[in-house]
Amino acid sequence: MDGMCLTEMEDPAEEVQEAEEGLVGITFGDVGSTSLQCNICNPADKGEYVMIDHPTAGLVLGQIDQIERKTNVSIEKAMELSEGKDVEIEETMVGHIHVIGYRDSRGLLKIPGNPFRAGEKILLADEKLIRDVLGLKNDSTGAYIGKLQGHDIPVSLNINSIAQKHLSVLAKTGSGKSYTTGVVIEEMMKHDVTMVILDPHGEYSSMARPGNVDPSNDFDVKPHGFGDIMTEFSPNPEINPGSRPLNFTFKNMRAIELLDMMGMSKTKSNKTALEAATSRLEALKGYYGIPDLIQLLKKNEEDDMSSMIRNLEDLDSKGLFSPEGTRMDEIVQKGKTSIVNLKGTPPDVQGFVVNRLCTALFELRKRNKIPPMMLFAEEAHNFCPQQGKIESSEIFQTIASEGRKFGLGLALITQRAAKVDKNVLSQCNTQIILKVTNPNDLRAIESSVEGITKDMTEEIQRLPVGEAIVSGGGLSEPLIIDVRPRESQDGGESIKVV
Ligand SMILES: Nc1ncnc2c1ncn2[C@@H]1O[C@H](COP(=O)(O)OP(=O)(O)OP(=O)(O)O)[C@@H](O)[C@H]1O
Ligand SMILES: [Mg+2]
Structure with a gap:
C-alpha cells in the first residue's frame, strides 16, 4: 500500500494529468x-x-x-x-x-x-x-424531489415556499406529470402537510401502497406506502370501491347550478320555475332534497315540467346529495391526505363537486375551522380554463390570489399550460416543467415563469421522461433535475395496447 502511494506521489506525469483532468x-x-x-x-x-x-x-x-x-x-x-x-x-x-x-x-x-x-x-x-x-443543502426539512442532473447532489425544495406560493407541474401528456406530482406529494406527506387532491382519473389512490422501486437505485429511495395517512373520497363509491361517499346538502343549491348539472338550457322559464320551487321549500322546512323539489314541480300546472322532473330524477339517482353532506372536517384532517377520486364522474358534475368543495375549503380556512393545507388539482385546465367561465373558475382565481394569506396552497397540474387561466397560472411561484412541445404552451410557460430563458425553452422541448426543470421553491435559479423514483405505487402507468 505504502509503495503505491509513494509511486503516485512521486510520478510527476500523473500529477500533471490529474491537474488537467x-x-x-x-x-x-x-x-x-x-x-x-x-x-x-x-x-x-x-x-x-x-x-x-x-x-x-x-x-x-x-x-x-x-x-x-x-x-x-x-x-x-x-x-x-x-x-x-x-x-x-x-x-x-x-x-x-x-x-x-x-x-x-x-x-x-x-x-x-x-x-x-x-x-x-x-x-x-x-x-x-x-x-x-x-444553495443545495442536505436538508431533511425540504422536499427531496431528485438530483441535480449529472451530479450526485440531492435537490430539495422548501416546503413552505411550495405550499404558500403555489406550485404548477406542466408537461405534455405522458411526460411524467402525475409521477412527479406523486413524488412531491410523498414529500409533503412525510412532512405532515395536510392535503386534498382532486384526482379526475383515480391515479393517486395507489400511493397507499409501496412501489416496486429498484433496491439498487442511485437516489436512496426505499419503497413506502402511505395508506395510514390517506383517505379516499368519491362521488361514485360504487365505481371506486374503498372510497368514502362524497356528497353535499341540497339546501342552497342555486337554480343555475342545477340547470348546469342537468345539462338543461338556462332559459328564463326554467330558471323561474326552479327558483319559485326552491324558495317555497326554503320557507317550508329545514332540510329538503330533490324528491321534495320534484313533488312541488309536479304541482305546477302552468308549465310542462316533465323534462325537468326526468332530469331531476336522474340527478337524484347519482347520490350527490344527502341530508348531512360529507363533513369538511372529515375530508381535511391535520397531517392527513384526502384523495377526491372523480373517476366516473361526468364533467358537469365534476365542475359542481370541485366548486362546492373548493369554496368550502376556502371559506373554512378563512375562518380557521380547518388546518392550513394544500389543494392539488390534476387536469387543472378543466377547473380553471383560460377560455370561458365555468363553475369553478372563480374559486380557483380566489384561491390563487388570496389563498396565501389564509394558508391555502394550490398545486396545478396540467398538460395544456396555454389552456389554464393565466391569472391563476402566473400566481404559481414554484414550477416543475417536464417535456413540452406545443408552441402555445411554451409561450404560456415563458410568460408565466420567472427567470426562464430562451435557452431553457429550447431545453424543455427535448427533456426525456424523468428529467425536469425546476424553478422557485427556494432555489436560487432554475435547475435541471433527474426526478427521484417513487416510494409509493405509481397509478399512472401507461396501458399497453398489445
Ligand atoms: N421519473 C420517472 N421515472 C420512471 N418512470 C416515469 C417517470 N416519470 C414518468 N414515468 C413513467 O412514464 C409514464 C407517463 O407518466 P405519467 O403518467 O406521470 O405522465 P403524465 O404526464 O401524467 O401523462 P398524462 O398526461 O397522460 O396524465 C408512466 O408510465 C410513468 O410510470
Ligand atoms: Mg397524468
Whole structure:
C-alpha cells in the first residue's frame, strides 16, 4: 500500500494529468463579469457547471450555455470537399459560459462587480462549490424531489415556499406529470402537510401502497406506502370501491347550478320555475332534497315540467346529495391526505363537486375551522380554463390570489399550460416543467415563469421522461433535475395496447 502511494506521489506525469483532468478550457477575447468564452480543450457538455478564479471574488460558479465548433471550412473549401479533394480542416471548440455567482461573507449570492481575467483556467466545478452557490443543502426539512442532473447532489425544495406560493407541474401528456406530482406529494406527506387532491382519473389512490422501486437505485429511495395517512373520497363509491361517499346538502343549491348539472338550457322559464320551487321549500322546512323539489314541480300546472322532473330524477339517482353532506372536517384532517377520486364522474358534475368543495375549503380556512393545507388539482385546465367561465373558475382565481394569506396552497397540474387561466397560472411561484412541445404552451410557460430563458425553452422541448426543470421553491435559479423514483405505487402507468 505504502509503495503505491509513494509511486503516485512521486510520478510527476500523473500529477500533471490529474491537474488537467478537470480543465475545460481557457478564457479568451473580451472578458466580462457575467459571461465569458473559452476554448474547449477537454470533453465538456452544454449545461455543465464550471468554476473560474476571479481576481477579487475568488472561485465563481458558471454554466456552459453553448458549445460551438469554429472551423476554417469556407464555401470554397466545402466545394473542394464535395469534389473529393483533400482539404485541411482546422477547428476549435468554443464554449459560451454564463456566470452564476459566488456566496459572499454573509452567504448572499453575488455576481462579481468587475471582469474576470483573460487566460484564466475554466475548470469543472467541484460539488461543494455547486452546492454552496446553488444553495443545495442536505436538508431533511425540504422536499427531496431528485438530483441535480449529472451530479450526485440531492435537490430539495422548501416546503413552505411550495405550499404558500403555489406550485404548477406542466408537461405534455405522458411526460411524467402525475409521477412527479406523486413524488412531491410523498414529500409533503412525510412532512405532515395536510392535503386534498382532486384526482379526475383515480391515479393517486395507489400511493397507499409501496412501489416496486429498484433496491439498487442511485437516489436512496426505499419503497413506502402511505395508506395510514390517506383517505379516499368519491362521488361514485360504487365505481371506486374503498372510497368514502362524497356528497353535499341540497339546501342552497342555486337554480343555475342545477340547470348546469342537468345539462338543461338556462332559459328564463326554467330558471323561474326552479327558483319559485326552491324558495317555497326554503320557507317550508329545514332540510329538503330533490324528491321534495320534484313533488312541488309536479304541482305546477302552468308549465310542462316533465323534462325537468326526468332530469331531476336522474340527478337524484347519482347520490350527490344527502341530508348531512360529507363533513369538511372529515375530508381535511391535520397531517392527513384526502384523495377526491372523480373517476366516473361526468364533467358537469365534476365542475359542481370541485366548486362546492373548493369554496368550502376556502371559506373554512378563512375562518380557521380547518388546518392550513394544500389543494392539488390534476387536469387543472378543466377547473380553471383560460377560455370561458365555468363553475369553478372563480374559486380557483380566489384561491390563487388570496389563498396565501389564509394558508391555502394550490398545486396545478396540467398538460395544456396555454389552456389554464393565466391569472391563476402566473400566481404559481414554484414550477416543475417536464417535456413540452406545443408552441402555445411554451409561450404560456415563458410568460408565466420567472427567470426562464430562451435557452431553457429550447431545453424543455427535448427533456426525456424523468428529467425536469425546476424553478422557485427556494432555489436560487432554475435547475435541471433527474426526478427521484417513487416510494409509493405509481397509478399512472401507461396501458399497453398489445
Ligand atoms: N421519473 C420517472 N421515472 C420512471 N418512470 C416515469 C417517470 N416519470 C414518468 N414515468 C413513467 O412514464 C409514464 C407517463 O407518466 P405519467 O403518467 O406521470 O405522465 P403524465 O404526464 O401524467 O401523462 P398524462 O398526461 O397522460 O396524465 C408512466 O408510465 C410513468 O410510470
Ligand atoms: Mg397524468
